[in-house]
Amino acid sequence: MKTFLVVDDSNVVRMVARRMLEGWAFTVDEAENGAVALERCRRTMPDGILLDWNMPELSGVEFLERLRNEAGGSSPRVVFCSTNNDASHIAAALSAGADEYIMKPFDADILREKLVEVGLLEEEPT
Numbered sequence: 001m002k003t004f005l006v007v008d009d010s011n012v013v014r015m016v017a018r019r020m021l022e023g024w025a026f027t028v029d030e031a032e033n034g035a036v037a038l039e040r041c042r043r044t045m046p047d048g049i050l051l052d053w054n055m056p057e058l059s060g061v062e063f064l065e066r067l068r069n070e071a072g073g074s075s076p077r078v079v080f081c082s083t084n085n086d087a088s089h090i091a092a093a094l095s096a097g098a099d100e101y102i103m104k105p106f107d108a109d110i111l112r113e114k115l116v117e118v119g120l121l122e123e124e125p126t
Contacts, residue, residue: 003048005030005050007052008032014032033056034066038066051064051078060093061092079102080093080098080102081106082101
């Protein structure tokens with residue numbers, strides 16, 4: 001079973017994302033900020049990470065830059081999730097090592113599409 005880490009300082013976002021991901025058979029863990037997320041990744045590297053931008057302790061970009069320098073830190077597929085939608089934020093996220101970028105609020109269709117694009121889910125048969 002694939003594992004996923006949801007990193008967001010909002011309990012509501014973590015809860016909603018968890019329900020979606022568990023519905024697609026992921027084992028889900030949560031972290032309320034980048035520092036906690038980095039510790040979780042050091043214990044067990046997840047297959048995928050849904051990552052918020054603005055968080056206390058370590059921002060999403062700071063977390064991602066550190067993650068990519070950890071042993072095994074290049075393997076998780078990271079989908080940045082933020083209210084920041086300008087080109088400079090998207091470029092910064094991708095430059096830091098994000099695999100995809102989605103806007104808040106998101107729904108199950110948008111998240112599923114991005115997970116298919118990064119190879120964590122199979123396309124649904126038509």
